[in-house]
Amino acid sequence: xxxxxxxxxxxxxxxxxxxxxxxxxxxxxxxxxxxxxxxxxxxxxxxxxxxxxxxxxxxxxxxxxxxxxxxxxxxxxxxxxxxxxxxxxxxxxxxxxxxxxxxxxxxxxxxxxxxxxxxxxxxxxxxxxxxxxxxxxxxxxxxxxxxxxxxxxxxxxxxxxxxxxxxxxxxxxxxxxxxxxxxxxxxxxxxxxxxxxxxxxxxxxxxxxxxxxxxxxxxxxxxxxxxxxxxxxxxxxxxxxxxxxxxxxxxxxxxxxxxxxxxxxxxxxxxxxxxxxxxxxxxxxxxxxxxxxxxxxxxxxxxxxxxxxxxxxxxxxxxxxxxxxxxxxxxxxxxxxxxxxxxxxxxxxxxxxxxxxxxxxxxxxxxxxxxxxxxxxxxxxxxxxxxxxxxxxxxxxxxxxxxxxxxxxxxxxxxxxxxx
Amino acid sequence: xxxxxxxxxxxxxxxxxxxxxxxxxxxxxxxxxxxxxxxxxxxxxxxxxxxxxxxxxxxxxxxxxxxxxxxxxxxxxxxxx
Ligand SMILES: Cc1cc2nc3c(=O)[nH]c(=O)nc-3n(C[C@H](O)[C@H](O)[C@H](O)COP(=O)(O)OP(=O)(O)OC[C@H]3O[C@@H](n4cnc5c(N)ncnc54)[C@H](O)[C@@H]3O)c2cc1C
Ligand SMILES: [Zn+2]
Numbered sequence: 001x002x003x004x005x006x007x008x009x010x011x012x013x014x015x016x017x018x019x020x021x022x023x024x025x026x027x028x029x030x031x032x033x034x035x036x037x038x039x040x041x042x043x044x045x046x047x048x049x050x051x052x053x054x055x056x057x058x059x060x061x062x063x064x065x066x067x068x069x070x071x072x073x074x075x076x077x078x079x080x081x082x083x084x085x086x087x088x089x090x091x092x093x094x095x096x097x098x099x100x101x102x103x104x105x106x107x108x109x110x111x112x113x114x115x116x117x118x119x120x121x122x123x124x125x126x127x128x129x130x131x132x133x134x135x136x137x138x139x140x141x142x143x144x145x146x147x148x149x150x151x152x153x154x155x156x157x158x159x160x161x162x163x164x165x166x167x168x169x170x171x172x173x174x175x176x177x178x179x180x181x182x183x184x185x186x187x188x189x190x191x192x193x194x195x196x197x198x199x200x201x202x203x204x205x206x207x208x209x210x211x212x213x214x215x216x217x218x219x220x221x222x223x224x225x226x227x228x229x230x231x232x233x234x235x236x237x238x239x240x241x242x243x244x245x246x247x248x249x250x251x252x253x254x255x256x257x258x259x260x261x262x263x264x265x266x267x268x269x270x271x272x273x274x275x276x277x278x279x280x281x282x283x284x285x286x287x288x289x290x291x292x293x294x295x296x297x298x299x300x301x302x303x304x305x306x307x308x309x310x311x312x313x314x315x316x317x318x319x320x321x322x323x324x325x326x327x328x329x330x331x332x333x334x335x336x337x338x339x340x341x342x343x344x345x346x347x348x349x350x351x352x353x354x355x356x357x358x359x360x361x362x363x364x365x366x367x368x369x370x371x372x373x374x375x376x377x378x379x380x381x382x383x384x385x386x387x388x389x390x391x392x393x394x395x396x397x398x399x400x401x402x403x404x405x406x407x408x409x410x411x412x413x414x415x416x417x418x419x420x
Numbered sequence: 421x422x423x424x425x426x427x428x429x430x431x432x433x434x435x436x437x438x439x440x441x442x443x444x445x446x447x448x449x450x451x452x453x454x455x456x457x458x459x460x461x462x463x464x465x466x467x468x469x470x471x472x473x474x475x476x477x478x479x480x481x482x483x484x485x486x487x488x489x490x491x492x493x494x495x496x497x498x499x500x501x
Contacts, residue, residue: 241459250446250456255484303439304464306485312422313435346455402455415454418439 001196004107023192024067027200029224034058035385036220036229038207038243042072042371043363044235045190045201046378047385052197054379055386059199060229062222064206068187071237072371074340076260076297078273078285079372080117080178081142084133087396087408088349093142094393095376096177102375108189110181111290116272117178118156120325121171122279130173137175145174158269158326165324167279180273180287186374209246210360217357231385233361238306238341240364249356252346252402254417257301258368259310259339261318263332265292276325284321286329294329296322300342300368302418310339342368344417349408352381352390353399361385362399367417421487427494428474436472443467461485467495 001023002008012019035051037044040063051057079099081092098105099112121127127146134144145151148171152161161169191201202224209221210232219228234243244251270288277283283298298318301311315337323330345351345365350373355362363381366373380394390397396408423431443465446456462485468478481491 241457242461244457245459250452250458252455252457253459254442254457255459303466303468304442304459304484305487306461307487309487311434313433403451416441 001192023188024195024201025203027195027202029060029202029205029222029227030200032219032228033060033200034229035060035231035233036227037061037233037235038220039063039070039235039237039239040067040187040191040201040203041070041235041237042186042190042374043237043366043377043381044233045187045194046374047233047235047363047381048199048201049190049194049197050378050382051386052194052199054382057386059194060227061194061199061201062205062207062220062227063201063203064223066203067191067201068184071340071342072187072374073183074260074338075183075371076285076287076295077180077183077371078117078178078287079112079181080175080273081372082117082119082133082137082144082173082175082178084136084410085349085408086136086140088410089137089140089142091376091380091393091397092373093140095373098375098379099181099372100177102181102186102189106189106193108185108192110185110189112179112181113290114177114179115287116155116174116176117275118152118159118272119173119275120169120277121173122167122169122277124170127171130171134173143175143177145176147172147174156272156274158271159274178273182290183371186371190374190378210357212357215357217360231359231361233363233381233385234355235363235381237343237364237366237370240343240362243362243364247356247360251355252351252399253365254344255304255306255341256344256418257305257308257310257339258297258342259301259314259318259337260295260297261315261334261337262289262293262295263329264335266294266329266332267292269328270294270326274325276321278321278324281321281324282317284318284325286322286325293335294322294332300344300418301339306341308339308341310337342366344368346402346415346417347407347409348411348413348417350377350397351399352377352384352394352397355399365397421482421489424468424480424489425492426470426473426476426478427492428476429470432470432473436470437478438469438471440467440469463490
């Protein structure tokens with residue numbers, strides 16, 4: 001695998017298309033591996049990468065469709081670590097630190113852009129909640145600033161926070177190191193990195209069952225035949241509910257759609273990620289892609305679905321919120337709208353643990369926020385699988401927490417993934 | 421699935437309804453009832469409520485892969501499908 005550099009690019013310029021070789025295709029499925037990872041989304045690929053790099057294991061990633069066709073290629077790429085609960089914010093912060101060096105670590109430009117994440121406050125109550133979260137973060141050494149209008153006006157002038165609105169903005173909780181990255185590049189970068197370390201990435205290979213012997217998993221049944229494995233990791237995101245069905249264990253997960261949409265490209269207007277929870281419209285978040293499109297998203301559609309078609313009323317709500325926040329984008333045309341299936345846990349926090357068998361692992365339940373955690377999740381899950389022990393920052397993500405009551409409920413919303 | 425047909429109110433926009441929970445319960449203990457879910461690609465049995473209409477509790481059966489609504493009627497006792 002050639003190393004990318006400015007010099008290599010220059011050389012490629014003269015070799016033309018011949019320089020660019022496929023990055024991960026063409027591997028054949030072998031009969032046995034140390035670890036089989038199911039699902040070539042961000043989490044599966046990152047886990048495989050770290051299993052090979054940090055623990056020297058022989059790994060295959062089996063993907064029922066193509067690399068990057070799941071949520072890793074459908075999300076709105078917001079990166080942040082502004083979580084309230086320690087079990088979450090230490091983990092998300094570990095991930096944010098990894099984003100800062102990821103392009104170098106993978107030798108692949110993931111276009112990490114720390115443009116700042118702005119959580120807008122519309123009332124004194126919002127400011128109090130925001131300051132509680134911000135202070136919890138600062139106690140953990142994570143950057144967080146509570147801004148009133150003057151500071152916010154300086155940080156996000158495009159917002160014109162003082163402009164006349166039905167629900168005036170009073171301030172914001174800002175994480176400057178938060179931002180975005182390029183979703184596809186993350187999948188491609190990890191796939192390339194893993195392949196270079198000898199990982200076999202097999203596309204068009206659906207895992208249909210688990211082979212077991214005397215209470216131990218021995219491999220998986222796939223659409224391409226049986227594969228033996230000492231350990232199996234499910235990183236199946238929106239299909240984790242089906243993994244529960246396959247293993248015969250009901251999981252604390254419901255499958256819900258989240259949609260997003262993007263407008264025609266315009267000149268740079270929005271400098272940061274704006275998150276706006278509006279009493280009339282629900283949630284909208286808005287950012288501008290590097291290509292210039294205004295990317296928008298909001299709440300889940302609200303009921304279990306595998307259709308990947310977003311519902312109209314949610315789209316309408318998101319767009320109304322965005323146009324309310326930034327009236328100047330109201331006339332733009334929407335070019336694309338799409339949805340992805342999300343593995344929503346009953347407390348909104350992830351699961352990284354064994355499931356049913358001692359050598360079967362679940363890296364799932366990332367809900368609608370699992371893009372940002374890909375780097376930390378890969379490293380932590382690889383440690384869990386290779387050593388049998390999760391690193392400290394991932395200890396809270398046990399499957400048993402639902403039974404023992406050690407929930408990580410950021411929202412304080414109770415066991416309903418979609419209730420607000 | 422942009423509309424649902426309420427047995428009392430007739431066809432109404434989806435936004436008037438609220439999904440509550442899938443059925444049947446994964447087991448009988450409170451933990452299983454509250455936290456665990458039985459997932460299906462093709463047949464999901466659910467409780468919904470017509471919150472912005474007559475507020476009736478509804479028993480809904482859908483195909484979550486196509487969005488087709490198969491059954492929609494008044495719900496019986498809580499947790500019973
Ligand atoms: C619209 C939208 C916006 C989002 N915005 C953000 C955001 O701004 N920030 C953020 O942090 N997160 C966001 N998320 C969430 C984030 O995308 C997901 O949490 C994360 O991508 C899930 O992990 P993954 O990348 O491994 O999933 P995926 O890419 O979905 O990978 C799972 C893979 O497993 C494969 N698979 C499933 N079952 C099998 C099987 N039986 N055999 C073989 N392969 C199988 C699937 O085909 C899929 O490729 C968003 C999600 C959506 C849908
Ligand atoms: Zn009704």
